[in-house]
Amino acid sequence: MDIVIDLLYLIFAALSLYLSIMFFVLYFDNKKELFKVPKMKKFPSVSILIPAYNEEKTIGETIRKVKEMKYPKEIEVIVINDGSTDNTLKVAKRVAKKYKKIKVIDKPNGGKASALNVGLKYAKGEIVGVVDADSYPTKNALMNSIPFFSEKDVGAVTTSIFVKSPKNWIERLQRIEYIMIVWARKLLECIDSVYATPGVLSLYRKNALKKVGGFDTNNMTEDIEIAWRLIYHGYKIKMSLKSESNTKVPNNFRSWWKQRVRWNIGGMQTWFKYLHTFLKKDFKSLGMFILPFFTLSYVVSLSGLFLLLFVIGRSIYNYITFNWGVYSLGGSPSFAVSFVYLPDMFTIFGITIFTISIIWVNISFKTVKRRVGWPKGLLDLILYLTIYITIFPFNLIYSGIKFLRGKYEW
Numbered sequence: 001m002d003i004v005i006d007l008l009y010l011i012f013a014a015l016s017l018y019l020s021i022m023f024f025v026l027y028f029d030n031k032k033e034l035f036k037v038p039k040m041k042k043f044p045s046v047s048i049l050i051p052a053y054n055e056e057k058t059i060g061e062t063i064r065k066v067k068e069m070k071y072p073k074e075i076e077v078i079v080i081n082d083g084s085t086d087n088t089l090k091v092a093k094r095v096a097k098k099y100k101k102i103k104v105i106d107k108p109n110g111g112k113a114s115a116l117n118v119g120l121k122y123a124k125g126e127i128v129g130v131v132d133a134d135s136y137p138t139k140n141a142l143m144n145s146i147p148f149f150s151e152k153d154v155g156a157v158t159t160s161i162f163v164k165s166p167k168n169w170i171e172r173l174q175r176i177e178y179i180m181i182v183w184a185r186k187l188l189e190c191i192d193s194v195y196a197t198p199g200v201l202s203l204y205r206k207n208a209l210k211k212v213g214g215f216d217t218n219n220m221t222e223d224i225e226i227a228w229r230l231i232y233h234g235y236k237i238k239m240s241l242k243s244e245s246n247t248k249v250p251n252n253f254r255s256w257w258k259q260r261v262r263w264n265i266g267g268m269q270t271w272f273k274y275l276h277t278f279l280k281k282d283f284k285s286l287g288m289f290i291l292p293f294f295t296l297s298y299v300v301s302l303s304g305l306f307l308l309l310f311v312i313g314r315s316i317y318n319y320i321t322f323n324w325g326v327y328s329l330g331g332s333p334s335f336a337v338s339f340v341y342l343p344d345m346f347t348i349f350g351i352t353i354f355t356i357s358i359i360w361v362n363i364s365f366k367t368v369k370r371r372v373g374w375p376k377g378l379l380d381l382i383l384y385l386t387i388y389i390t391i392f393p394f395n396l397i398y399s400g401i402k403f404l405r406g407k408y409e410w
Helices: 002-030 059-067 088-096 112-122 146-150 169-189 206-212 222-232 253-273 281-328 345-367 376-405
Strands: 046-052 076-082 102-107 127-130 135-137 154-163 202-205 236-247
Touching: 002 169, 002 281, 002 345, 046 059, 046 112, 059 076, 059 088, 059 135, 076 088, 076 112, 088 102, 102 112, 112 206, 112 222, 127 206, 146 154, 146 202, 154 169, 154 206, 154 222, 169 236, 169 253, 169 345, 169 376, 202 206, 202 222, 206 222, 222 236, 222 253, 222 281, 253 281, 253 376, 281 376, 345 376
Parallel strands: 046 076, 046 127, 076 102, 154 236
Antiparallel strands: 127 202, 135 236, 154 202
């Protein structure tokens, strides 16, 4: 058994180091180009879709932020009320009256993808943007993202997404996570492997969306699936670091857990849907990197959890059996805990991975020009690198069980 565990640990350490080194190489090879925005002479017309379900508290501000974006042409805004049971429709109509070129559509509840497909039918712009009803793009968001469409094979452009006004511990931990996602996503663009176009603010070439059939109404994460489908059909996806948006995130553990279950299930749906492209050169980055990358991420996450539970479980088992043996022989059990530890190769691997993680976080903060205040920020960072990321594989397993049982919904 020890040989199997040692082998698993080596595989886990090797994969973790490989992925970390890969991102470092991408960063140092491309760091001078990360913030560059292409030049564009003729700007296309733009339509922004805002799907909304029970967002009466945020929809008004979202509409205002969208209309405040700077752009040479008037931005068409289409709000799609997806069968809200609160006052979302009423608020949207009231705010819409204050601006030009805003259309509010009411439809029965059918999910976000369904709402986007309805909005797509009304959109007149050459470029169609998607903004979640609880998200707020900055004024220069369009001017720093639309120019990426100057390349004709670009089907979508996504943006830098940050947490809006984090207050409690789980919001602050997500703030760190989102900063790292922004950094990693831009580096993945360097190898044509941006695998998600989040709804906080992503833009699409309308004719590309229509060509691939619009958004998948059966997928829990339509923003991941549409990105893979665009790549599958030969389109590229770009990411603009200079285009920024802020979004609200779950403010309690239960909401966070539910959101991540949905993300994981949607990722699994997409993974299975495109599994036939795995390691096939005809599908370029989708088959040669994105599918393997997703697979490796699952392997690393689950093997890491298994190793952690095994080490903890074995330590508890040895402690109990030793004391039971002492008690059986008439001795007194010892409840002292020994912290004597002899470093070995595996310890060195673990320390190396943890050190790389700290460097990785630091570089990502500097790259996206975000700072976490001290000393509270230091505690957040420690919690993020220890407790927070340890929860992910548990969520992944739970999501996998729900996915296999077919019992999941928004």
